Amino acid sequence: MTRRKPPKVSFRWWIDRQIGEARDRGEFDNLPGTGKPLPKPTGNDAATDWVLRQVRAGGHDTKAFLPPALALKREVQDLPARLAGERAERRVREVVEDLNERIRQAYLNHHSGPPLTVAPVDVEEAVEDWRRSRAAS
Template identity: 45%
Template structure:
């Protein structure tokens, strides 16, 4: 790295110039302690921070499909039979595909659906 005539590293000079120009004033978090400084070490801290900052979430496929199944079963009684059948058949295809392949995260414990039995139960 090169120094300038004053003996400062280039980056130090850039920081000094930015400070003098006021470019470092009123930054978010100014005067606040660094978040997570006292937390135990976590290798995935940056991933978790990115997910929080971007309002994203990650749920493993096995859990996501379980949640989707629960939501669909709860909604079945209010759906027309043709729509319910369409949704059950589509979800069953995804469950069968997931059960046939290796996925990251927890294993899927969702069995293939018996569409006719589920439709009959939802109509009672």
């Protein structure tokens, strides 16, 4: 555990001293990423960039960070690709109906964030598009 800062000593001096002692002990030697360039900034603050990199490195989806209105809009945009992986029409209908239910719930419960502008997806139209894409492949 770190010792307490002595009285009448500035925090800056105390922190600099702890860093210097750790460096002398070799605690900064061979850290992961040593010698590699820093990643390019994305315009976000450093903490946000770090979190996004960690989430992506872990193979997780960053869509979970979107506000509901934007996440649903993105999901509607990605729906054709999502449905292309389905093998059964029944499953295509289930996916679209689940999305539509979440859209309806978002309109009922929407309180903060950007305005919700996404409309429910026509199930029959989605199924027909899915059939056409399967016939084409």
